[in-house]
Amino acid sequence: MAEFPNTSLRLQTLIKTDGQLELSLADAPVPPPASDEVVVQVQASPLNPSDLAMLLGTADVSTAKQSGTADRPAITLDIPPHGRAAMANRVGKAYGIGNEGAGVVVAAGDSDGAQSLLGKTVACRGGELHAQYRTLNVAQCMLLPDDISPAEGAACFTNPMTVLGMIETMRLEGHTALVHTAAASNLGLMLNKVCTADGIGLVNIVRKPEQESLLRTLGARHVVNSESPSFQNDLVAAIGETGATLGFDAVGGGRLAGNILGAMEIALAKKMPDYSRYGSPQHKQVYIYGRLDLGEVVLPFNLGMAWSVGGWLSTYALEKIGPKGVAAIRARVLGELKTTFASRYSAEISLMQALDLETLKAYSRKATGEKYLIAPNKSD
Numbered sequence: 001m002a003e004f005p006n007t008s009l010r011l012q013t014l015i016k017t018d019g020q021l022e023l024s025l026a027d028a029p030v031p032p033p034a035s036d037e038v039v040v041q042v043q044a045s046p047l048n049p050s051d052l053a054m055l056l057g058t059a060d061v062s063t064a065k066q067s068g069t070a071d072r073p074a075i076t077l078d079i080p081p082h083g084r085a086a087m088a089n090r091v092g093k094a095y096g097i098g099n100e101g102a103g104v105v106v107a108a109g110d111s112d113g114a115q116s117l118l119g120k121t122v123a124c125r126g127g128e129l130h131a132q133y134r135t136l137n138v139a140q141c142m143l144l145p146d147d148i149s150p151a152e153g154a155a156c157f158t159n160p161m162t163v164l165g166m167i168e169t170m171r172l173e174g175h176t177a178l179v180h181t182a183a184a185s186n187l188g189l190m191l192n193k194v195c196t197a198d199g200i201g202l203v204n205i206v207r208k209p210e211q212e213s214l215l216r217t218l219g220a221r222h223v224v225n226s227e228s229p230s231f232q233n234d235l236v237a238a239i240g241e242t243g244a245t246l247g248f249d250a251v252g253g254g255r256l257a258g259n260i261l262g263a264m265e266i267a268l269a270k271k272m273p274d275y276s277r278y279g280s281p282q283h284k285q286v287y288i289y290g291r292l293d294l295g296e297v298v299l300p301f302n303l304g305m306a307w308s309v310g311g312w313l314s315t316y317a318l319e320k321i322g323p324k325g326v327a328a329i330r331a332r333v334l335g336e337l338k339t340t341f342a343s344r345y346s347a348e349i350s351l352m353q354a355l356d357l358e359t360l361k362a363y364s365r366k367a368t369g370e371k372y373l374i375a376p377n378k379s380d
Ligand SMILES: NC(=O)c1ccc[n+]([C@@H]2O[C@H](COP(=O)([O-])OP(=O)(O)OC[C@H]3O[C@@H](n4cnc5c(N)ncnc54)[C@H](OP(=O)(O)O)[C@@H]3O)[C@@H](O)[C@H]2O)c1
Pocket: 048, 049, 050, 158, 159, 162, 182, 183, 184, 185, 186, 187, 188, 207, 208, 250, 251, 289, 290, 291, 292, 293, 312, 313, 314, 315, 365, 366, 367, 368, 369, 370, 371
């Protein structure tokens, strides 16, 4: 078995009893692999919004202060009183970060599955991947094709599987077209490519003119800007053209989910032969699948009586899709990693750099095209 350290550096987050959140680097154990396990030297792991939600919780980034030492930098942030109840279960517990990543298998247990991965580049999931090494079950790893680098394969679980999970949810629930918000996100660009390739109607909602241009350049047919005075009319027109009755909303807080349902209802009512006090009988669904806005969800009154708003997580959706469907999704993701499902990063940073104050302020913005990639074994 190849050499690997007993402990490895990981990025961690801890909420202390005084209401402060501390980000630091800690030595975490790297257990020797059991029969069906492998040890992965992690070479790339993206900082996705779900990682930032765990990293920062409800802390106020404007209060962030550099602390620690040159060797072991740390950052402390205040959690405002209104954000503490949501974090109550985390107090006093240190958590590693990093839902997904990729690296090289440097040690393997004695099962055939584990041995077959030895020396290979794999994509992995399972948390705590913003770490130099992780011991993982083989089921948490996916062998990457020879021409895919760890950086290219690091983000092949979260966003690509979510995009294809959304399409399958659409089919399973009897819808034929989609509305998507924060549509210039890394995930949104992938969804646009899949819908264009597969001939699925997609209404992209963005909030800035440059995001409209970006999507149009990539071939999007329907792009509406939520900040435009004509937003609601534009949305009704795009929904009318596509027939979308399903929305995936990454923003969550505010009026957007309600705007989408309201526009669907108007578009459907226009096609009804007569007025009904109950509105259109066709079911309209918006899934809130992200919380880019932590505010309350506000719904208008005029939605008719056939609608729902729910939460949606790719993990739950993939369970419903089942092993055969998931295998097909994985195969498509692997086959299109350099094209449809390629993620772009604005910077590749080390674990130490992740704890630099200015760098934290930049990646915590979650701005369009500014996703960061952590290279845990990169020296500074
Ligand atoms: N439920 C699931 O299973 C699941 C799985 C994967 C991803 N997700 C969610 O998918 C979303 C996109 O992920 P990603 O990795 O593609 O993100 P990303 O590339 O980091 O992009 C984030 C996007 O969100 C926009 N944004 C940020 N705050 C916003 C706000 N308050 N209102 C409207 N737009 C806002 C940004 O636009 P600006 O430049 O205008 O700020 C940017 O285009 C995230 O919410 C993530 O949590 C959910």
